[in-house]
Amino acid sequence: MTLIFVTGGVRSGKSRFAERLVQERAGSSVTYLATAQAFDTEMEDRIARHRTDRPAEWHTIEEPLDVLSALQVAPTPAILLDCLSLWVSNLLLSGLDEAAILARAEAVLHAQALRGGLLIAVTNEVGSGIVPDNALARSYRDILGRVNQRFAAASAEAYLLASGLPLRLK
Amino acid sequence: MTLIFVTGGVRSGKSRFAERLVQERAGSSVTYLATAQAFDTEMEDRIARHRTDRPAEWHTIEEPLDVLSALQVAPTPAILLDCLSLWVSNLLLSGLDEAAILARAEAVLHAQALRGGLLIAVTNEVGSGIVPDNALARSYRDILGRVNQRFAAASAEAYLLASGLPLRLK
Amino acid sequence: MTLIFVTGGVRSGKSRFAERLVQERAGSSVTYLATAQAFDTEMEDRIARHRTDRPAEWHTIEEPLDVLSALQVAPTPAILLDCLSLWVSNLLLSGLDEAAILARAEAVLHAQALRGGLLIAVTNEVGSGIVPDNALARSYRDILGRVNQRFAAASAEAYLLASGLPLRLK
Numbered sequence: 482m483t484l485i486f487v488t489g490g491v492r493s494g495k496s497r498f499a500e501r502l503v504q505e506r507a508g509s510s511v512t513y514l515a516t517a518q519a520f521d522t523e524m525e526d527r528i529a530r531h532r533t534d535r536p537a538e539w540h541t542i543e544e545p546l547d548v549l550s551a552l553q554v555a556p557t558p559a560i561l562l563d564c565l566s567l568w569v570s571n572l573l574l575s576g577l578d579e580a581a582i583l584a585r586a587e588a589v590l591h592a593q594a595l596r597g598g599l600l601i602a603v604t605n606e607v608g609s610g611i612v613p614d615n616a617l618a619r620s621y622r623d624i625l626g627r628v629n630q631r632f633a634a635a636s637a638e639a640y641l642l643a644s645g646l647p648l649r650l651k
Numbered sequence: 652m653t654l655i656f657v658t659g660g661v662r663s664g665k666s667r668f669a670e671r672l673v674q675e676r677a678g679s680s681v682t683y684l685a686t687a688q689a690f691d692t693e694m695e696d697r698i699a700r701h702r703t704d705r706p707a708e709w710h711t712i713e714e715p716l717d718v719l720s721a722l723q724v725a726p727t728p729a730i731l732l733d734c735l736s737l738w739v740s741n742l743l744l745s746g747l748d749e750a751a752i753l754a755r756a757e758a759v760l761h762a763q764a765l766r767g768g769l770l771i772a773v774t775n776e777v778g779s780g781i782v783p784d785n786a787l788a789r790s791y792r793d794i795l796g797r798v799n800q801r802f803a804a805a806s807a808e809a810y811l812l813a814s815g816l817p818l819r820l821k
Numbered sequence: 822m823t824l825i826f827v828t829g830g831v832r833s834g835k836s837r838f839a840e841r842l843v844q845e846r847a848g849s850s851v852t853y854l855a856t857a858q859a860f861d862t863e864m865e866d867r868i869a870r871h872r873t874d875r876p877a878e879w880h881t882i883e884e885p886l887d888v889l890s891a892l893q894v895a896p897t898p899a900i901l902l903d904c905l906s907l908w909v910s911n912l913l914l915s916g917l918d919e920a921a922i923l924a925r926a927e928a929v930l931h932a933q934a935l936r937g938g939l940l941i942a943v944t945n946e947v948g949s950g951i952v953p954d955n956a957l958a959r960s961y962r963d964i965l966g967r968v969n970q971r972f973a974a975a976s977a978e979a980y981l982l983a984s985g986l987p988l989r990l991k
Contacts, residue, residue, distance in 0.1 A: 486814065488813060488814050489949075490779065490946060490947075490948030490949035490966070491949075491952070491962050491966060492948050492962060492963050492965070492966020492967060492969075492970070494966075494970050523956070523959075604814075606779075606813065606814075606949040607949065607950060607951050608660030608661035608662050608663060608949070608950075609659075609776040609777065609778070609779035609780065609830065609946075609949035609950060610777060610778075610779060610781065610783075610949065610950020611777050611780060611783045611785075611788045611791070611792060611950065612661070612777075613951045615951075616693070618951045619693075622661050622662060622951060625662075626661060626662020626663060626664075626814075627662060629662075629814040629815070630662070630663075630814055630815035633814035633815050633816050639814065641813045641814075641818070643828060643946065643981045643990060644826065644828050644946075644966075644969040644970055644972070644973035644979065644981075645969070645970035645973050645974055646973050646979055646990040646991050648818060648988060648990065650813055650814070650816040650818065651816050656984065658983060658984050660949065774984075776830060776949075776983065776984075777830075778830030778831035778832050778833060779829075779830035779831075779946040779947065779948070779950065780947060780948075780949060780950020780951065780953075781947050781950060781953045781962060782831070782947075789863075792831050792832060793832050795832070796832020796833060796834075796984075797832060799832075799984040799985070800832070800833075800834050800984055800985035802984070803984035803985050803986050804985055809984065809986055811983045811988070818988060820984070820986040821986050
């Protein structure tokens with residue numbers, strides 16, 4: 482029933498922090514729910530690098546779009562969802578609009594409130610640079626910002642990572 | 652006489668936080684000083700969405716450039732200025748250089764120090780991304796950063812918002 | 822032996838904060854280790870502006886690449902290194918890859934652990950905007966993020982600046 486929210490910029494140490502946190506709270510009985518999709522070799526390298534960092538005992542579910550179903554079939558109470566930012570990006574690129582994406586986010590939060598387990602949700606800060614020229618990028622910043630706010634509001638604990646160090650938001 | 656400074660990335664919940672804060676401190680007797688200008692339908696939508704979120708009793712002044720005069724004619728002691736970042740952008744696009752913009756910021760801070768009321772100033776963090784290719788965007792980051800520093804230094808309270816949650820800076 | 826880490830977005834007041842901090846801790850006996858290189862007049866202006874802000878008694882070493890040697894020849898125990906972000910950018914543009922840059926960062930941290938003096942290392946947050954189109958920029962965000970994490974982990978104190986105000990990270 483507990484939701485923990487972890488945000489930060491790229492390469493801020495948020496995934497590693499979340500991995501340590503889930504192990505502290507749930508030991509090695511963890512489902513790693515990955516939303517990343519490898520479209521190119523750069524992304525493949527990034528995913529492979531993350532994978533070798535994780536404990537071998539963890540269960541892994543790779544699900545770029547249907548996080549709700551993945552949550553419902555996860556074999557352990559503790560789930561590490563990494564990350565909301567790629568999930569929202571995948572949904573946006575699959576053609577969903579803001580309302581549909583926010584509805585999916587609400588459905589995941591609702592399902593999580595009904596489950597008994599721990600969910601640690603990792604996400605990205607993408608809104609602290611210059612306004613992008615690209616309309617899709619602006620739309621993505623807006624939608625991800627709203628999804629992040631909803632998850633943060635529903636969380637029991639929230640952290641902002643900077644240079645590998647956590648600031649407690651909540 | 653009190654200045655409160657609220658900053659954060661885009662869609663970080665800073666406007667909503669500032670709106671709640673001004674209501675806590677001043678009830679419904681609030682002047683909303685909007686610096687946004689609608690150049691296109693995307694901006695019109697954004698402004699309209701923000702407007703419907705605000706209490707109907709509030710006074711609204713729309714002033715993209717002359718914030719000093721707007722401050723002086725505001726009908727209530729409590730003013731919510733949303734936001735410094737669009738104001739600086741409007742001044743820069745109107746042809747003013749850094750020195751002229753900083754002088755205007757100082758004049759607003761001086762006028763605020765002489766007033767009896769509360770001013771909550773909302774602004775944006777725009778300097779935590781990659782250096783933009785565009786010289787105007789680089790200049791904007793620099794000038795807004797300096798204006799933000801001056802307002803933050805003059806403030807009695809300052810907050811950084813992330814995913815809708817406030818971190819107290821001061 | 823003490824390392825202090827100072828990060829923040831562009832124009833967040835991090836250099837000024839670090840300058841004040843080094844003076845508080847070490848008086849006027851300070852070596853300013855500058856990694857900036859002036860490629861154009863915009864950068865020259867920026868460097869000149871920073872220089873006039875610093876005390877005249879300080880020693881200055883300008884070294885864009887070989888920070889390790891500069892650290893070893895600095896004439897004072899207290900060193901202000903401004904900044905890691907330009908250093909990493911210079912190394913990347915000189916043709917070094919991620920592994921070579923990380924090895925250099927480790928060598929600096931190792932040399933610092935053996936020295937008796939204070940090192941204040943200033944850096945930039947560049948990973949909180951939209952993913953850049955440019956592959957070199959993405960690579961830079963990744964490498965700088967890792968270097969920042971290593972310095973932050975090795976530090977005795979760490980600060981995140983926003984609008985001129987410090988948040989204590991550690």
